[in-house]
Amino acid sequence: xxxxxxxxxxxxxxxxxxxxxxxxxxxxxxxxxxxxxxxxxxxxxxxxxxxxxxxxxxxxxxxxxxxxxxxxxxxxxxxxxxxxxxxxxxxxxxxxxxxxxxxxxxxxxxxxxxxxxxxxxxxxxxxxxxxxxxxxxxxxxxxxxxxxxxxxxxxxxxxxxxxxxxxxxxxxxxxxxxxxxxxxxxxxxxxxxxxxxxxxxxxxxxxxxxxxxxxxxxxxxxxxxxxxxxxxxxxxxxxxxxxxxxxxxxxxxxxxxxxxxxxxxxxxxxxxxxxxxxxxxxxxxxxxxxxxxxxxxxxxxxxxxxxxxxxxxxxxxxxxxxxxxxxxxxxxxxxxxxxxxxxxxxxxxxxxx
Amino acid sequence: xxxxxxxxxxxxxxxxxxxxxxxxxxxxxxxxxxxxxxxxxxxxxxxxxxxxxxxxxxxxxxxxxxxxxxxxxxxxxxxxxxxxxxxxxxxxxxxxxxxxxxxxxxxxxxxxxxxxxxxxxxxxxxxxxxxxxxxxxxxxxxxxxxxxxxxxxxxxxxxxxxxxxxxxxxxxxxxxxxxxxxxxxxxxxxxxxxxxxxxxxxxxxxxxxxxxxxxxxxxxxxxxxxxxxxxxxxxxxxxxxxxxxxxxxxxxxxxxxxxxxxxxxxxxxxxxxxxxxxxxxxxxxxxxxxxxxxxxxxxxxxxxxxxxxxxxxxxxxxxxxxxxxxxxxxxxxxxxxxxxxxxxxxxxxxxxxxxxxxxxxxxxxxxx
Numbered sequence: 001x002x003x004x005x006x007x008x009x010x011x012x013x014x015x016x017x018x019x020x021x022x023x024x025x026x027x028x029x030x031x032x033x034x035x036x037x038x039x040x041x042x043x044x045x046x047x048x049x050x051x052x053x054x055x056x057x058x059x060x061x062x063x064x065x066x067x068x069x070x071x072x073x074x075x076x077x078x079x080x081x082x083x084x085x086x087x088x089x090x091x092x093x094x095x096x097x098x099x100x101x102x103x104x105x106x107x108x109x110x111x112x113x114x115x116x117x118x119x120x121x122x123x124x125x126x127x128x129x130x131x132x133x134x135x136x137x138x139x140x141x142x143x144x145x146x147x148x149x150x151x152x153x154x155x156x157x158x159x160x161x162x163x164x165x166x167x168x169x170x171x172x173x174x175x176x177x178x179x180x181x182x183x184x185x186x187x188x189x190x191x192x193x194x195x196x197x198x199x200x201x202x203x204x205x206x207x208x209x210x211x212x213x214x215x216x217x218x219x220x221x222x223x224x225x226x227x228x229x230x231x232x233x234x235x236x237x238x239x240x241x242x243x244x245x246x247x248x249x250x251x252x253x254x255x256x257x258x259x260x261x262x263x264x265x266x267x268x269x270x271x272x273x274x275x276x277x278x279x280x281x282x283x284x285x286x287x288x289x290x291x292x293x294x295x296x297x298x299x300x301x302x303x304x305x306x307x308x309x310x311x312x313x314x315x316x317x318x319x320x321x322x323x324x325x326x327x328x329x330x331x332x333x334x335x336x337x338x339x340x341x342x343x344x345x346x347x348x349x350x351x352x353x
Numbered sequence: 354x355x356x357x358x359x360x361x362x363x364x365x366x367x368x369x370x371x372x373x374x375x376x377x378x379x380x381x382x383x384x385x386x387x388x389x390x391x392x393x394x395x396x397x398x399x400x401x402x403x404x405x406x407x408x409x410x411x412x413x414x415x416x417x418x419x420x421x422x423x424x425x426x427x428x429x430x431x432x433x434x435x436x437x438x439x440x441x442x443x444x445x446x447x448x449x450x451x452x453x454x455x456x457x458x459x460x461x462x463x464x465x466x467x468x469x470x471x472x473x474x475x476x477x478x479x480x481x482x483x484x485x486x487x488x489x490x491x492x493x494x495x496x497x498x499x500x501x502x503x504x505x506x507x508x509x510x511x512x513x514x515x516x517x518x519x520x521x522x523x524x525x526x527x528x529x530x531x532x533x534x535x536x537x538x539x540x541x542x543x544x545x546x547x548x549x550x551x552x553x554x555x556x557x558x559x560x561x562x563x564x565x566x567x568x569x570x571x572x573x574x575x576x577x578x579x580x581x582x583x584x585x586x587x588x589x590x591x592x593x594x595x596x597x598x599x600x601x602x603x604x605x606x607x608x609x610x611x612x613x614x615x616x617x618x619x620x621x622x623x624x625x626x627x628x629x630x631x632x633x634x635x636x637x638x639x640x641x642x643x644x645x646x647x648x649x650x651x652x653x654x655x656x657x658x659x660x661x662x663x664x665x666x667x668x669x670x671x672x673x674x675x676x677x678x679x680x681x682x683x684x685x686x687x688x689x690x691x692x693x694x695x696x697x698x699x700x701x702x703x704x705x706x707x708x709x710x711x712x713x714x715x716x717x718x719x720x721x
Contacts, residue, residue, distance in 0.1 A: 020457060020460075022457060022460040022461060023460065024456045024457065024459075024460050025456070025459070025460070026447075026456060032690075032691050033691060036691070202469060204469065271357075275357065277469075278701065333396065333397045333398055334358075334361040334362075334363065334397065334575070335361060335362075335363045335366040335397050335398070335399070335402070335575045336363045336366070336367075337397060337398025337399070337401050337402065338398065339395070339396065339397075339398050339711040339712065340710065340711050340712065340713055342709075342710045342711070342713070
């Protein structure tokens with residue numbers, strides 16, 4: 001190899017893209033771009049005290065009764081995936097949002113945006129799946145809407161569900177109620193839904209079949225409340241995974257949160273799939289998982305109760321609330337060093353090598 | 354997880370760190386070449402276990418970061434054309450060109466798709482004979498065999514609607530360029546284990562002899578990196594400069610020869626511009642004349658351009674180890690992963706993004 005001419009390094013770099021003039025897919029990815037979109041567009045326009053709590057569901061009083069109200073849209077592809085389908089997911093997801101206020105979910109609405117050409121049999125299968133899921137969860141689908149769009153203008157089927165539940169407890173469950181030394185519990189192993197979808201969507205063939213964790217969690221939460229566990233905050237883990245949820249509550253509360261990588265449950269096959277694709281399981285989506293921030297004195301009891309339910313059998317205590325401070329989430333790495341656990345930026349993108 | 358947890362063991366990490374503290378007597382500056390290693394170092398906090406005398410310098414080994422702006426602009430131009438399906442590895446999609454990025458091209462209706470293997474792009478070409486399928490061939494020697502295989506297969510099957518925009522780069526010429534630079538401060542290298550899995554480490558003996566620097570072929574797990582650093586420091590402390598292989602469980606001296614033969618069959622060595630660094634002779638790969646029909650630059654006649662890069666971003670200095678990412682005035686203020694000024698803030702393996710993600714101190718950023 002002959003010696004090349006010495007190179008004078010320049011310090012140059014590219015021009016910034018300071019703002020996106022169009023909505024990107026990444027704006028829906030559950031990361032920072034989505035939070036910016038919500039903050040700058042939706043919160044800005046609709047601002048009111050109920051919305052500003054930025055909880056999974058709004059809590060309000062109507063004729064002397066405390067109720068929880070929420071909505072969610074489901075745009076998953078493929079419509080049927082290992083461990084679930086868009087119909088059961090549309091029921092579970094909205095129920096879980098209500099459950100994060102400690103409400104008992106009662107009624108759901110269901111709106112269908114159907115792409116012309118969707119096989120009637122597919123629609124029927126999905127609707128039956130919704131019916132079964134609702135029945136199992138003790139909720140009724142009491143109102144709805146149907147729209148059909150031109151071929152090519154939808155992705156087969158989009159579903160929106162809204163839900164109402166009643167709140168029968170007196171605890172204040174919101175990020176702002178978290179206190180230093182509170183324990184942070186996660187209700188099960190992470191990343192299964194995201195990896196299950198990615199495996200079928202991208203045609204990735206793993207040796208073992210990863211099934212979505214899509215499941216309702218309201219009974220678990222109601223049990224914790226019934227047992228008098230002092231719950232300070234609950235948060236549904238969806239897109240953006242554990243990292244987004246922890247950062248959201250740290251931000252809302254102005255708190256520092258510390259978690260330990262070793263205590264965070266991730267199933268071996270999910271872990272392997274993530275390693276292969278260069279994804280972080282803490283950023284991957286879940287559909288049947290939540291975090292519970294509970295008073296330190298109740299943490300062991302809460303853990304035992306969670307582990308009694310099938311949907312939260314792999315629950316674990318993963319960390320604690322440290323102190324009132326600039327919002328920050330830290331993670332003690334496998335080799336014992338502290339680092340920041342940040343929210344994903346946009347969508348998780350598999351890396352080159 | 355088997356074959357991973359063993360290499361992330363806190364107790365063993367501590368033992369290696371103790372040994373490093375024991376053998377280190379003087380300051381040493383060691384460069385890890387590969388972005389994957391940079392990511393692991395910052396993610397696991399490996400540098401915090403090292404003696405204070407040891408400085409790790411994060412090298413230019415992130416393929417996303419060093420792909421020149423002109424090449425990104427070409428990708429954007431091709432991807433925006435009608436009748437084109439533009440395919441790429443995921444992390445190229447957010448890299449800013451001079452005005453936009455591939456994600457924005459997609460949002461405006463360009464057909465941009467993530468693939469996991471270049472062979473998937475060839476398959477896509479076979480399935481869509483009326484469309485032009487272009488793959489963005491980016492990366493070091495690690496990804497080159499798969500790219501070469503895609504071209505080979507496309508030629509074999511006569512897939513005429515497949516082509517590739519190629520920006521492959523080579524590691525040894527980059528190390529040589531760094532070593533011959535007047536402001537080089539690097540005293541030892543951790544060579545990228547995955548690159549050596551393909552290429553072996555024969556090429557490094559010349560470099561070691563010429564520049565008297567230890568080069569240790571190193572893996573990517575925390576214990577690999579700690580051991581790689583230890584082996585480098587042991588050489589430095591005893592005045593040796595040798596090629597050593599820490600990553601023996603994956604790397605053989607001669608590398609993967611069928612892969613090398615395939616690379617040679619498809620590609621020739623060409624000069625290549627590195628983003629933030631400049632042109633390095635003999636540091637890139639281009640298609641051999643026999644396969645010129647698969648060259649997307651020729652096929653689409655994209656114009657050569659020269660683009661001036663923003664002077665606010667100091668990624669050139671970061672990429673050659675002259676400053677740490679957080680020492681750049683734009684870091685965390687004007688430059689974040691959502692609004693990157695430079696490529697090292699975009700890719701998960703870029704040094705700036707790794708620091709931002711795992712090391713950002715909110716107070717320090719606020720104070721800027």
